[in-house]
Amino acid sequence: MNVSTSSRRKYSSHGYPKTLIVLALLTIIVVLGIFVNFLPDKVSLITQSKAGSCLHGTEHKWHGGHPAQDQPGSCWCGGDTYCMCTPSVAVDIVMYSKTNDDAYNVWVVRRADTGQLATIGGFVNVGETTESAVLRETEEETGIIITLEQAKSAMTLIGVYSDPRRDNRRHIVSIAYALEFIPGTNNEPKAGDDAKEVVSVPLDEIGIKYKGEDWYADHQTILLDFKEQIAKDVLVAREGELYQDVARSTCSSTS
Numbered sequence: 001m002n003v004s005t006s007s008r009r010k011y012s013s014h015g016y017p018k019t020l021i022v023l024a025l026l027t028i029i030v031v032l033g034i035f036v037n038f039l040p041d042k043v044s045l046i047t048q049s050k051a052g053s054c055l056h057g058t059e060h061k062w063h064g065g066h067p068a069q070d071q072p073g074s075c076w077c078g079g080d081t082y083c084m085c086t087p088s089v090a091v092d093i094v095m096y097s098k099t100n101d102d103a104y105n106v107w108v109v110r111r112a113d114t115g116q117l118a119t120i121g122g123f124v125n126v127g128e129t130t131e132s133a134v135l136r137e138t139e140e141e142t143g144i145i146i147t148l149e150q151a152k153s154a155m156t157l158i159g160v161y162s163d164p165r166r167d168n169r170r171h172i173v174s175i176a177y178a179l180e181f182i183p184g185t186n187n188e189p190k191a192g193d194d195a196k197e198v199v200s201v202p203l204d205e206i207g208i209k210y211k212g213e214d215w216y217a218d219h220q221t222i223l224l225d226f227k228e229q230i231a232k233d234v235l236v237a238r239e240g241e242l243y244q245d246v247a248r249s250t251c252s253s254t255s
Contacts, residue, residue: 087162087171091133092121092219094158094178094226095142095189096203104203104230106223107181109141109195111216117201118216119223121174122193130175131155142189142198144181154180158226159250166218166246176222178229203227211240218243225250 077083095107108117120141124133131148134155139145146154158176166172181189189198201210206223214220221243228236229251238244 087164087173089124089130090121090172090174091124091130091137092119092161092174092176092222093134093138094176094223095120095138095144095181096178096226097181097183097200104227105200106203106206106226107142107189107198107200108219108223109191110197110199112194112196114216115196116216117199117210117214117219119176119219120195130177134177134179138179140193141191141195143187143192144189145187146179151179157251158222158229159248161218161222161246161248163218163246163248166243168217174222176225178226207237207239207241212242215242218246221246221248 075083075085096104097107098104107120109120110116111118120138122133122137122140124130125136128136131151135146135148135151156178158178160173160175162173164171166174189200191197203223203226206220206227211220215223220241224236224238224241225248
């Protein structure tokens with residue numbers, strides 16, 4: 001009988017040690033505390049993932065694509081189940097100047113990330129025209145300020161480059177413009193933004209001296225298309241052009 005009384009003091013009415021019950025309760029409390037603290041962050045991550053994946057939300061939102069994320073374009077999502085996802089829109093600028101002997105020099109940038117030569121340019125912001133984007137990107141990458149009034153006579157359309165293969169980061173549709181730069185009327189171009197340097201290259205040397213992997217994406221193709229537009233019955237050499245077969249719509253020759 002004494003053994004039975006001692007057992008009742010050490011064990012609960014269900015036959016479990018009180019110490020184990022206390023430990024179990026403490027474990028449950030700790031786990032619940034961790035779960036409650038983690039839950040808001042988890043919900044936030046889920047919400048962000050849905051927005052980034054263009055799932056429908058409670059209101060209209062713009063989602064811009066980014067090469068480092070799984071967001072390959074720009075999406076407009078409504079309160080229903082529909083999201084409109086489109087390619088990203090960019091501008092490429094062939095900034096050129098004429099020499100005394102009627103030759104052309106083009107100003108290009110050397111990219112800081114790949115070290116390759118590239119046209120001046122960048123993405124068009126929401127609420128911005130492509131023409132305004134040309135002036136903004138020119139200023140950001142070269143420091144050259146050109147007004148809208150000046151651009152009316154200095155800027156012409158080269159073409160539209162919409163081939164999904166033209167940029168390996170994502171589908172980017174680029175509107176290419178030629179922009180005349182008259183040395184002496186503005187400051188000298190200086191590298192800014194994400195450009196490593198700004199260099200002047202004779203147009204005649206593009207596709208001959210500077211070709212292939214020297215150029216980022218299809219920028220050599222854009223420059224040679226410009227060269228063909230201003231050429232006067234001169235055959236443009238396109239050897240070493242890696243993106244010659246990209247789908248594009250270009251303007252007719254200005255010769």
